[in-house]
Amino acid sequence: MTPADPKLLANIRIVLTRTSHPGNIGAAARAMKTMGLSQLVLVDPAVFPNSQADAMASGAADLLAQARVCTSLAEALADTTLALGVSARRRDIVSEVLTPPEASLRLLSEAPVGPVALVFGNETSGLSNEELSLCQGLVTIAANPDYSSLNLAAAVQVLGYEIRQAWLGHASWPQPEMDAATGDEVEKFYGHLETALAELEFLNPGSPGKLMLKLRRLFARTRLAKEEVNILRGILTAAQEAKQAASRMLNRDAE
Amino acid sequence: MTPADPKLLANIRIVLTRTSHPGNIGAAARAMKTMGLSQLVLVDPAVFPNSQADAMASGAADLLAQARVCTSLAEALADTTLALGVSARRRDIVSEVLTPPEASLRLLSEAPVGPVALVFGNETSGLSNEELSLCQGLVTIAANPDYSSLNLAAAVQVLGYEIRQAWLGHASWPQPEMDAATGDEVEKFYGHLETALAELEFLNPGSPGKLMLKLRRLFARTRLAKEEVNILRGILTAAQEAKQAASRMLNRDAE
Secondary structure (H helix, E strand, O other): OOOOOHHHHHOEEEEEEOOOOHHHHHHHHHHHHHOOOOEEEEEOOOOOOOHHHHHHHHHHHHHHHHOEEEOOHHHHHOOOOEEEEEOOOOOOOOOOEEOHHHHHHHHHHHOOOOOEEEEEOEOOOEOOHHHHOOOOEEEOOOOOOOOOOOOHHHHHHHHHHHHHHHHHHOOOOOOOOOOEOOHHHHHHHHHHHHHHHHHOOOOOOOOOHHHHHHHHHHHHHHOOEHHHHHHHHHHHHHHHHHHHHHHHHHHHHHO | OOOOOHHHHHOEEEEEEOOOOHHHHHHHHHHHHHOOOOEEEEEOOOOOOOHHHHHHHHHHHHHHHHOEEEOOHHHHHOOOOEEEEEOOOOOOOOOOEEOHHHHHHHHHHHOOOOOEEEEEOEOOOEOOHHHHOOOOEEEOOOOOOOOOOOOHHHHHHHHHHHHHHHHHHOOOOOOOOOOEOOHHHHHHHHHHHHHHHHHOOOOOOOOOHHHHHHHHHHHHHHOOEHHHHHHHHHHHHHHHHHHHHHHHHHHHHHO
């Protein structure tokens, strides 16, 4: 078997959102490096950089030095084609719940094309519904139902371990056939969708919440290709133009 | 599928030897509890009990309260029929190196009969050769060759995770056919063997090291049954008696 391609691991991003304790960031970096993962992205960390993070990183200080800090999860995922959220329990916001081996295969299958992400929430509150809505799937570690509270770095270690085992087990990964849309492209589509639906008076722009979440869930499940996003946005534009024309005519008639 | 038997997990002991940092003991207890493991044994810990251990244990303080403290690894393994040592790299002291899934299956196969153990060494130096010689096999987590240094609790988390996955995947475990000798019985056999070999002038009692390690490796690979230990010790006793008789005769002839 030819050795597995290190570029695949370099395309798998570990995203930690709203981490409270800098020590956990350092311990997560150490866990990543032991499994050959190198791309750490921090979204709105409470404290970073920090000496406690450095101490817990041990020999993985290079990962902290190279870590990217973002102000929003959308920014962290803008160029990714796949983002999976890690959660201790099943959540309703996305329909698909993967085991760690399933998630590893999915990430490694997409990694030849471009960056993919595994997203970990805050230590106490986990991933918010808004954060989960930016993910295309959910990963759950089967834990003791009486005490399922894995430490953040421990969860990174388990997922990193499974990714490495899957990576070692497959010398080559097939190129995915679909030219997947990036997170940024998909988010722009959702923005366009929300605007268009408001213009069509299909949703209340003051409280778009539930409907938009349901639509996100639908599209997250299908995984959108670039071309599909273009088609959908073309349809939205056409609908907007029709509505604007109708409004203009209505206003003219009323004059 | 009927639910897996919780008694199996209760028979899998996590043994931490010569742990330097009490925080690691607490974090290991937390990792264990998230995977449903409860039996923690500490061999000669540097500091225990300790407030840092309590803090890192989070909701797993009960495991620390129930932890058994031993002065030697032999004491910790005395009633076990199988002990596997965890090491970051391949060592020569025992020939068999298992992956975490293989180790999990082995431990769960033996657990219906009695206690089995997974042994973790000191944070810096790992397991000593003497400690490894008390184990019947070695487990290695396939890590990044450039940085394979998993934190102690992270290693406990990965092994605990694999044990839980194997446990969840098999509703029932076959009873092992062999009536395995306990660690204490096997150690007494090794003691007897060394004495007998010295009496036979087969080894130098001043430096029995290498030969005894080779013999331990041999027997560790085969896994000894109680009956086999009795047979081997019977042979040793017979050899000792023959040697003593020969010496007596030699002395008498020399008189």
